[in-house]
Amino acid sequence: MVAEPDSALLKHASQDVEAFSQIVAAYQTPVFNLCYRMLGDPQEAEDAAQETFWRAFQALHRYDHSRSFLTWLLSIAAHYCIDQLRKRRTPVESIQEWMDEILPGSSPNPETQYTQLEESQRIQQLLMRLEPHERAVLILRYWYEMSELEMAEMLSISTSAVKSRLHRARQKMALLWKEQQSRYTSKESAHEAPAY
Amino acid sequence: MKHPPIETWFCEMGCSEVQFQDMQRHLETCTHCRKTYLAWQEVEEEIKHLPLLAPSPTFVNRWESYAQAQVQRSHQTLWKWVGVMVGLTLTMLVGCIALLVFFWDSNLVAEGIAHLIRFLTRLPSTWLQIRYAATFWLHEIPLYWLPAMGFLLYTWIILPLSTWCYAMAKLALQGAKNP
Numbered sequence: 001m002v003a004e005p006d007s008a009l010l011k012h013a014s015q016d017v018e019a020f021s022q023i024v025a026a027y028q029t030p031v032f033n034l035c036y037r038m039l040g041d042p043q044e045a046e047d048a049a050q051e052t053f054w055r056a057f058q059a060l061h062r063y064d065h066s067r068s069f070l071t072w073l074l075s076i077a078a079h080y081c082i083d084q085l086r087k088r089r090t091p092v093e094s095i096q097e098w099m100d101e102i103l104p105g106s107s108p109n110p111e112t113q114y115t116q117l118e119e120s121q122r123i124q125q126l127l128m129r130l131e132p133h134e135r136a137v138l139i140l141r142y143w144y145e146m147s148e149l150e151m152a153e154m155l156s157i158s159t160s161a162v163k164s165r166l167h168r169a170r171q172k173m174a175l176l177w178k179e180q181q182s183r184y185t186s187k188e189s190a191h192e193a194p195a196y
Numbered sequence: 197m198k199h200p201p202i203e204t205w206f207c208e209m210g211c212s213e214v215q216f217q218d219m220q221r222h223l224e225t226c227t228h229c230r231k232t233y234l235a236w237q238e239v240e241e242e243i244k245h246l247p248l249l250a251p252s253p254t255f256v257n258r259w260e261s262y263a264q265a266q267v268q269r270s271h272q273t274l275w276k277w278v279g280v281m282v283g284l285t286l287t288m289l290v291g292c293i294a295l296l297v298f299f300w301d302s303n304l305v306a307e308g309i310a311h312l313i314r315f316l317t318r319l320p321s322t323w324l325q326i327r328y329a330a331t332f333w334l335h336e337i338p339l340y341w342l343p344a345m346g347f348l349l350y351t352w353i354i355l356p357l358s359t360w361c362y363a364m365a366k367l368a369l370q371g372a373k374n375p
Contacts, residue, residue, distance in 0.1 A: 017263040025256045032251040046251050050259050054266055119242050126239070142243045174236035181235075 004069050014060040024053050030070060030144070031077050037139045038081035040128045048084060052077040074144065075154040078136050085132040126176045134169035137162055 005013075005023055013020040031052055036045035055076050056063075063072055127135055136155060140146045148166075152159045211219070223230045299305050337345075 017260060017267060020263070021256055021260050024259050028255050029248050029250045032255070033248040036249050046255065046258075049251060049255070050262050053259055054263055057263060120246055123239070123242050123246060142240070143246075143248065170236055171232065173239050174232045177239045178231060178235045181238075 007065065010060065010063070010065075010069075013057070017057070020053070020057050020060075023056075027053075027070065027073055031073055033143060034074055034077050034139060035081055037124070037127060037143065038078070038132070038135060039084060040124055044084070048077065048081055052080055055080070071146075071150060071154060074140070078140070078154060082132045082136060122180065126173055126180070129176055130169055130172055133157075134165050134172065137165045138169040138173070141166060 003026075005026070009019065009022065013023055028049065032045055032049045035048040035052070036042060039045050039048060052073065056073055059076075063069070127138070130138065133155070137151055140151050140154065146154070148159045148162045151162045155162070157165075223233055296305065
């Protein structure tokens with residue numbers, strides 16, 4: 001993960017947009033990733049990340065230095081995304097075009113790249129079928145490796161609520177995965193069936 | 197059949213040796229849980245391989261121009277409010293001067309000023325009167341009535357209100373949605 005910004009930079013950044021840009025550059029990936037995993041749409045995720053950094057810039061004087069800066073930023077992003085999801089309540093289906101653009105082209109093998117894309121899409125589709133709060137805890141747990149206590153503080157809920165949401169999210173994901181797998185299997189067997 | 201509890205759902209957040217053995221035994225006998233467990237393990241494996249996605253390379257530049265525009269907009273809004281306040285103050289000032297000039301010769305201004313002076317001079321005595329009335333009525337009420345009235349007030353207004361607020365806060369903490 002990203003190193004904590006020093007207090008001198010934070011002090012300077014609270015008054016200057018250009019100085020804050022250094023923070024944006026350092027934290028853009030984790031914030032954007034959370035927004036994307038929450039909203040499922042790249043353009044919306046960029047807008048949400050932008051708004052998150054703007055809100056952080058405005059509230060920087062209220063930031064408690066004893067807490068992790070990344071946790072604080074992610075907390076703003078998570079709350080913003082949950083609000084956005086409450087407002088729209090419509091699932092996003094297609095992300096193919098954008099995934100071609102943003103996935104790193106480090107792998108020379110197009111087959112591997114395609115498999116990665118497909119996997120990423122499948123997981124994203126499952127994530128989009130969860131409730132916003134369940135989605136948030138699952139993302140924070142598996143992409144950011146946060147503890148229950150950290151998640152509870154971030155989302156302003158109790159640890160027991162985090163536990164039950166995490167449990168529901170895992171169970172739903174597992175069931176949806178089973179459902180998806182059986183659909184794929186039945187499709188494949190239909191294609192393989194000989195035509196008499 | 198007794199399924200594993202939420203707190204130790206497949207020992208994901210860590211569990212004791214006994215709990216782990218209990219869970220293993222349960223998975224051997226419960227087909228539903230075994231299937232869910234295996235499916236979740238597959239999902240978890242998939243998630244582990246997914247990288248953190250980065251925004252487009254121009255994101256920082258775009259954020260900078262967005263922030264500059266927001267700062268400019270907030271400055272504009274501030275100046276707009278200052279303008280409105282100054283405008284209102286000037287209008288009121290001009291209006292007052294106009295009224296004064298217009299009614300200077302009439303008795304209206306003099307009467308207004310006289311009322312104001314009378315009110316200000318009587319203010320201490322009015323306050324004394326109010327205090328006297330309050331003390332009088334407080335003495336009229338028997339002493340044992342006061343805690344009774346306080347208790348009634350508390351039980352009928354503050355207690356239900358605070359219970360309601362407490363319940364709402366507790367529900368929100370548990371993750372209950374707004375109706």
